[in-house]
Amino acid sequence: MKHQIKIIIFIVLLTLTFLFFSIQSENNFQACFLDVGQGDAELFRTQLGQNILIDGGADNSLLPMLGQCLPWWDRKIDYIFISHYHDDHYAGLVDLLNKYQVKNIITTPEKPKTALYSAWLLSLQQHGLKEQIAETGQKYDFGQGITLEIIKANDVDSKNINDDSLVLKISDGRIDYLLVGDLPSEQEQILLQSGFNIDSEILKVGHHGSKYSSSPEFLAVVKPELCVIEVGTDNKFGHPHQEALDRLDKMDCQIKETKDLGTIRVFSDGNKWWVE
Numbered sequence: 001m002k003h004q005i006k007i008i009i010f011i012v013l014l015t016l017t018f019l020f021f022s023i024q025s026e027n028n029f030q031a032c033f034l035d036v037g038q039g040d041a042e043l044f045r046t047q048l049g050q051n052i053l054i055d056g057g058a059d060n061s062l063l064p065m066l067g068q069c070l071p072w073w074d075r076k077i078d079y080i081f082i083s084h085y086h087d088d089h090y091a092g093l094v095d096l097l098n099k100y101q102v103k104n105i106i107t108t109p110e111k112p113k114t115a116l117y118s119a120w121l122l123s124l125q126q127h128g129l130k131e132q133i134a135e136t137g138q139k140y141d142f143g144q145g146i147t148l149e150i151i152k153a154n155d156v157d158s159k160n161i162n163d164d165s166l167v168l169k170i171s172d173g174r175i176d177y178l179l180v181g182d183l184p185s186e187q188e189q190i191l192l193q194s195g196f197n198i199d200s201e202i203l204k205v206g207h208h209g210s211k212y213s214s215s216p217e218f219l220a221v222v223k224p225e226l227c228v229i230e231v232g233t234d235n236k237f238g239h240p241h242q243e244a245l246d247r248l249d250k251m252d253c254q255i256k257e258t259k260d261l262g263t264i265r266v267f268s269d270g271n272k273w274w275v276e
């Protein structure tokens, strides 16, 4: 009998601890840099329970990773932003549409002639969804001090799709998260001249840590404190490049890579950020 009581007390304590931590997490804004291998996917969850997904990785590793950052009962995504139409940024989204209720999809006007893009369009149609084309300067207010601003949309008609990467700044009060897709250095220069304030505490490092992104001039203006690199182990591109890592290091930026740490969870409360 004594033994049974001990077990019951243990289960009750475990449940209370679990509830305490889940409620505590919801008091803060959450950013999950999802471990989707060689690709990008970031989930932001507001205190009011709105889910904003930026990109969707290269394969179906997206869904289990999303599950780690969302409550088990939540199966809706309020906004998907697709930075650009390269497979490693949206292939995982095709399956997502079958499992989650998606409300809005914002992206670039590119229409790549690939089988994946055709499958994506078909899936959109089947779910009654339409892409909305992003415009520079568009701003979204999620309440509780959370905003998202498109600070660079597709203004160039370039041969390199990376050039057209959407750049988004998500703000939680004084804490800013800058997401630059696979933006190369030449486009970083254009961003610097745009007049937008890109000073940000947290940077999703451009192009998986490629040496063709993260120029010193750009980093000097962003002044990131945390640099997250979304990258797969032993990838064929050699990402992240040592030169890029050295440049980030010079900025005294804390570098964290998904290939070493798995999904990286960052929280903020409007004044400070921390990694869990």
Ligand SMILES: [Zn+2]
Residues within 6 Å of the ligand: 039, 040, 086, 088, 089, 182, 207, 208
């Ligand atoms: Zn990429």
